[in-house]
Amino acid sequence: MKKRIFCISLVFLLSHTFGKAQSTLGPRFGNPLSISYKQFLSESDNAIEVYVGFRSRANYQWTNISGAFQKHKPLDEVIEGLRYYYGGGASVFIWSFDSDFLGTYSSTAFGIQAYLGLDYEFESVPINVSVDWIPTYLFNGYGSGFGGRYGSLAIRYVFRK
Numbered sequence: 001m002k003k004r005i006f007c008i009s010l011v012f013l014l015s016h017t018f019g020k021a022q023s024t025l026g027p028r029f030g031n032p033l034s035i036s037y038k039q040f041l042s043e044s045d046n047a048i049e050v051y052v053g054f055r056s057r058a059n060y061q062w063t064n065i066s067g068a069f070q071k072h073k074p075l076d077e078v079i080e081g082l083r084y085y086y087g088g089g090a091s092v093f094i095w096s097f098d099s100d101f102l103g104t105y106s107s108t109a110f111g112i113q114a115y116l117g118l119d120y121e122f123e124s125v126p127i128n129v130s131v132d133w134i135p136t137y138l139f140n141g142y143g144s145g146f147g148g149r150y151g152s153l154a155i156r157y158v159f160r161k
Contacts, residue, residue, distance in 0.1 A: 023159045024128045030152025031055070032064060038128075038156065045072040047085075059098045066091035068115055081123060087115040091136065111138040113150075126158040 021040045028034040032055030040047045050067045068089025075082040093109040117132025134150040 022161060024156035025159070026128075026154060026156030028053070028152040028154040031150055032062065034064075034066075034152070036154050036156060038070075040072075045074075045083075046070070047072060049089075060096060062093055062095045064091055064093045066113065068113065070115055072119060075118075079120070081121050083119045085115065085117050085119055085130075085132075089113045089115065093138065107140075109138040109140055109144060111136045113137075121158060126160055128154075128156045128158050130154045130156075 021042050023040065024036075024038045026036060028036040028051055030053075032053035034051040034053030036049060036051040038047050038049040047070045048067070049070060050065075053064045053066070055062050066089060068087050070085045070087035072083045072085040075084055089112075091111045091113055093111065094106075095109065096104065096106045098104050113134050113136045115132055115134055117130050119128065119130040121128045131153050132151055134152070136147045136150050138144045138147065
């Protein structure tokens with residue numbers, strides 16, 4: 001519980017750290033369910049996103065903390081307000097696994113991630129929606145190796161300046 005409170009507090013602290021650039025905050029529905037904070041840098045198309053996720057099943061659970069740098073490019077010729085983005089980042093996964101045969105096993109895995117996604121901001125309401133694919137390579141611990149099935153749908157509130 002202390003980890004969750006710390007992680008959520010970190011996201012809210014970051015929301016007040018940056019200057020006048022636009023920021024977004026909301027859930028990321030994916031693997032795992034996360035709270036996402038995205039901060040655009042100045043008036044550019046560059047953004048930093050951090051998110052904290054939790055997942056729990058009958059015999060295992062994990063927490064992840066991720067951060068990424070993303071480059072956004074407009075697709076206004078398709079739909080006004082639509083952008084694609086790409087980037088890279090890193091993640092820490094903290095695993096705990098209970099087994100009848102092995103007992104309790106816990107591990108920490110570190111990963112590098114690539115990001116490819118679509119992002120849309122509504123003009124009339126302060127809502128941002130994005131969908132992305134996040135191929136990840138985990139270096140050690142439970143689940144090490146390449147994972148190509150990570151991604152999410154995010155729905156965020158836009159703090160307009």
